[in-house]
Amino acid sequence: MMYFLPLRQPITIGANTENKIVLQGLGMPEHLCEIENLPEGVVVSTCQQPETGHPGLSMKAAL
Numbered sequence: 001m002m003y004f005l006p007l008r009q010p011i012t013i014g015a016n017t018e019n020k021i022v023l024q025g026l027g028m029p030e031h032l033c034e035i036e037n038l039p040e041g042v043v044v045s046t047c048q049q050p051e052t053g054h055p056g057l058s059m060k061a062a063l
């Protein structure tokens with residue numbers, strides 16, 4: 001899955017349907033984080049750790 005991030009627009013991620021990117025799964029918080037694509041790079045803020053010990057859950061950003 002790939003998402004193209006618009007420049008200078010904060011994108012919220014999490015299980016809540018009000019987020020721009022909705023992710024569902026075991027232990028996914030309502031509001032996982034907010035990311036913003038800036039000319040200097042991608043900024044990730046307000047992160048919350050998923051509440052699961054699931055070894056297959058991995059999140060990373062590639063620039």
